[in-house]
Amino acid sequence: DARVTQTPRHKVTEMGQEVTMRCQPILGHNTVFWYRQTMMQGLELLAYFRNRAPLDDSGMPKDRFSAEMPDATLATLKIQPSEPRDSAVYFCASGLVTANYGYTFGSGTRLTVV
Amino acid sequence: QKEVEQDPGPLSVPEGAIVSLNCTYSNSAFQYFMWYRQYSRKGPELLMYTYSSGNKEDGRFTAQVDKSSKYISLFIRDSQPSDSATYLCAMSAFLAGGTSYGKLTFGQGTILTVHP
Numbered sequence: 001d002a003r004v005t006q007t008p009r010h011k012v013t014e015m016g017q018e019v020t021m022r023c024q025p026i027l028g029h030n031t032v033f034w035y036r037q038t039m040m041q042g043l044e045l046l047a048y049f050r051n052r053a054p055l056d057d058s059g060m061p062k063d064r065f066s067a068e069m070p071d072a073t074l075a076t077l078k079i080q081p082s083e084p085r086d087s088a089v090y091f092c093a094s095g096l097v098t099a100n101y102g103y104t105f106g107s108g109t110r111l112t113v114v
Numbered sequence: 115q116k117e118v119e120q121d122p123g124p125l126s127v128p129e130g131a132i133v134s135l136n137c138t139y140s141n142s143a144f145q146y147f148m149w150y151r152q153y154s155r156k157g158p159e160l161l162m163y164t165y166s167s168g169n170k171e172d173g174r175f176t177a178q179v180d181k182s183s184k185y186i187s188l189f190i191r192d193s194q195p196s197d198s199a200t201y202l203c204a205m206s207a208f209l210a211g212g213t214s215y216g217k218l219t220f221g222q223g224t225i226l227t228v229h230p
Contacts, residue, residue, distance in 0.1 A: 004157075031216060033217075033218070035220075042202075042220060042221070042222040042223055043158075043202065043220040043223070045217065045218070045219070048217055050216075055217075056217060091157055091158070093157075093218075095216075102160065102163075103160070103218060104160075105150075105157030105158045105159065106157050107156060107157050108156075108157050110155075
């Protein structure tokens with residue numbers, strides 16, 4: 001089965017450090033999402049790419065978060081500097097816009113900022 | 115107020131019970147309605163999707179959409195312990211030319227436990 005691959009699976013870092021999370025979408029998918037999940041807020045959309053172009057990053061704190069797709073096989077989410085309130089599970093999902101319901105999620109990166 | 119509201123539960127039922135999970139929404143532009151299932155420490159996986167109003171059945175699962183009431187439901191018949199998970203509703207709108215095209219908006223998720 002094709003899958004979305006996220007690395008690392010777990011990350012513990014100190015406040016103020018830079019964190020980079022990576023996502024390899026399913027080959028051929030043209031839409032990539034980054035979501036953050038916490039118990040309090042549930043799944044929050046951070047950024048959304050179509051054909052590698054950012055469409056919507058309104059949910060992302062601009063001063064410390066950035067998202068990019070340097071090529072079709074890699075999406076990155078960076079936090080600099082990290083803060084304890086960034087502790088959450090970050091999910092990447094990919095899909096085809098023509099099959100809008102068929103988004104596949106990765107297993108997530110569990111981030112803990114101490 | 116959130117665009118999609120879902121009772122977080124938790125919901126605990128005995129094996130074999132019928133489970134009803136629900137979401138309400140405020141954005142009348144939503145056209146596609148989905149249910150995702152998420153097991154502990156895993157990513158959400160698509161369970162069912164429905165376009166516009168109506169019912170859809172897949173084995174023990176039935177999804178219903180009532181656009182006039184802005185209300186969607188997922189029914190699980192003969193629930194099993196393996197159905198214990200968090201169930202998330204999700205919706206999307208497809209407005210031509212809009213940046214929200216295909217963007218999924220999720221409910222909070224309902225934690226379901228089916229005990230033997």
